[in-house]
Amino acid sequence: MFDQFTLAWLNLLAQAPSNTSQQPPGAGKLTDILGWATWIAMGVCVLGVVIAGGTMAVAHRGGGGGESASRLGWVAAGCVVVGSASGIVNALVV
Secondary structure, X not given: OOOHHHHHXXXXXXXXXXXXXXXXXXXXXXXXXXXHHHXXXXXXXXXXXXXXXXXXHHHHHOOOOHHHHHHHHHHHHXXXXXXXXXXXXXXXXX
């Protein structure tokens, strides 16, 4: 099912590099801001799933729902990006 390129790519992504460098002075404030941004983004993701679910329920009652299901797919894709953001950045930078 997977070709050798795909397996090599997955193997490369699975190898998490270890970063043992020290933070520069004042980096604590940046990590605080990033922590707040992460919490806000996760809250927006949860809110998006709730809104998409409510929209699907209302649309289903009216006989529709296809567009609402695609909206849930986009929300889920956004949740995946937010959840894996640090891993994506780490893979690109290191």
